[in-house]
Amino acid sequence: MVLKVHNTLTREMEEFIPLNGNKVNMYVCGPTVYDHCHLGHARSYVSFDVIRRYLSYKGYDVNYISNITDVDDKVIERARESGEDPLELADRFTQSFIDDMEELGVRVPDTQPRVTEHIPQIIEMIGALVDKGTAYATHRGNVYYDLESSEDMIGILSHQTVEGLLEGSGSRVEIEDDKRYQLDFVLWKSSPEDEPGWESPWGRGRPGWHIECSVMSMGYGSEQLDIHGGGLDLIFPHHEAEILQSESYTGKQPFSRYWLHNGFLTIDKEKMSKSLGNFFTIKEVLKKFPPSTVRFFIVNTHYRNNIDYSEEHLEEAGRAYERISNTVTNIKYAMEYASEEGDDFGLYEDVVEARRSFIESMDEDFNTRDALANIFVFTRKINSILSGKKASKEVLRNVLEFFMEIDQVLGILKESWQLSSGNRNEGLSDEEIEELIKLRDMARNEKDWNRADVIRDELKEKGIIIEDGKDGVRWKYV
Known part of the structure; x- marks a missing residue:
């Protein structure tokens, strides 16, 4: 079966063909660590964790990179409010993010670079863009990317006109009077003495938001990526800026062959975000619901679709999750009493069909929603057999191994595999x-x-x- 993905760049479903044989360089924009992460962050990183896992399941050699933005206007502002050192604040919330991802079963990226650890590389890339004439420095010590040098590329990912982008840019575009053009974006920002800064050819300053991802994705991946991912809100200006500066720097197109973007997590149909104040942190939600329920809540929706948050929806997800989890428990229990001579009741063929359906769904742009629907059909048949028939130990083992196999992709049954480990109780063996x-x-x-x-x-x-x-x-x- 052929894996197809929805490419934001072309707005079409395309066959997934890596640039370099079996190797997949995959980059996903990480968090800006100025607070505890909210459930919208969980939605993004769980979704791309499943995509990464499925690519590995398909046999690809995946190099997964996701950065940490640990110096930024938001970090500096929050530190000013709290009276903390900005870099110490960023370290604290970086660890908070890492802890949250571990709770949700998100595998650690192969590389998780931080902006502050890559200042020389960022300065080098900005200098090269200035030398090429696609960036310019101002008397204030700022450096901007010159959109006039790439005018035909504006709107390449957002599929909007220049007029539309100017009208809708709002707070997403820096408004500075030393820019030549409103849509020019900052590569290097001058820093006052009371803010974090590093010496550069243009004066003391720090990186702009967009440049860091180009430096770290190419530094730990390749000059041309296979997959670049993130939330829909990053398409403009962040991801468009990455395309422009990266392709100008390397002279190679495309910067990324496939662009994948996850939908929002909403409350009353409005995007969950800290700027709007309508958010719940991951930690707050995990106090009320187990990680398995939260992860299932996210995975049970196709990654490109929005998810509307409510406690009722999470409770529904918990009940649905338990139907699968309990099936695994039932299989384990039945195996303890099964004999080697029991019947297979067609379960070998059912496993083959369930695997085919799972792969078919996931090959269609990682459709976890459809994949789980097929798994529920399979669990109903399993439970029907377990309730009144004696299946052989070998066929039950085959069924259990299938659930373990698909969970390497979905990552929703962590607790089920711990049932014999004693990890879920207060110290009882x-x-x-x-x-x-x-x-x-x-x-x-x-x-x-x-x-x-x-x-x-x-x-x-x-x-x-x-x-x-x-x-x-x-x-x-x-």
Whole structure:
């Protein structure tokens, strides 16, 4: 099957063909670390985590790069408000971001470079653009990219006219009176003594927002990327600026072969953002909902579509997630009592078909929504068989391995694979849990119902649920 992706550059579905054989250089714009990240950030990084995982699943050698913007106007302003050193504040919120991503099962990028660690490379690239005549320095110590040098490229990614961009630019474009043209964007900003700054040929200053991504994506990837990703709000001016400055610097086109953009996470149909004040941090949401539910909530929507946030929607996602998680638990439990001689009930063929459907959905621009719908169909059949029939241990193992296989892509069943690890309780080992269950059984046999209930409640407090069935007692984590 052929993988197709929706390319923002062409606004068409295209067959995915890397520039260099099996190697995929993939860059996704990282966060500006001036606060705890909100759920909109989670939406973006979980989505691209799944895309990265699926490319690896397909056999590609993926080099995944995602930066950290640790010096920026927003960082400096927040530090001024709090009285902190800007770089120390950025370090603190960088760690907060890393912790959030770990909670949500987002794999660490192959490289996660920070702006402040790449100032010499940024200055070198800006100098080269000035030498080429596609950038200019002003008397104030600022350096801008000259849009007149690339006038035919304006709007290449946003598919807007110059007039439309000028009308809608608003706060996304720096308004400075030393620019030659309103849409010229800053590469180097002069810094006063009370703000972070570095010496350069144009005076003390710091990088503009756009230049950092070109430097780090090419420095750790290649001069021409296979995939560049980010949120829809980055298309203009950020990603267009990257295209212009990068292609001017290298003389190579395209800067990125495929541009992928995730939809927004909205509240009442309005984009969640800190500037609008309508946001919930990842940490706030994780206090109310487990990471598996939050990740499933995101993955259960196609990455290009918007997701409307509400606690009701997260509760629905939690219930849907549990249907899959419980199926995995049921399979594990059935395997404990299954024999090698049982029937397969057509499950080998069902797994083949489920895998085909999964790949078919994911090959259509990483359609996780459709992929999960097919998985739910498969789980219903599995549960129907488990409820009244004795499948062989080998076929159940085959089914379980399929769930493990697809979860390498979706990353939604982390807790399910930990069910025998003791990681979800307050220090109880599997042996201790089993011993408590035996004591409860003894109490029940002796009709000491109060003691049995005390043991059950003790286990529940530690996040362990026990279920009495016709084949005995089973336990699982909440």
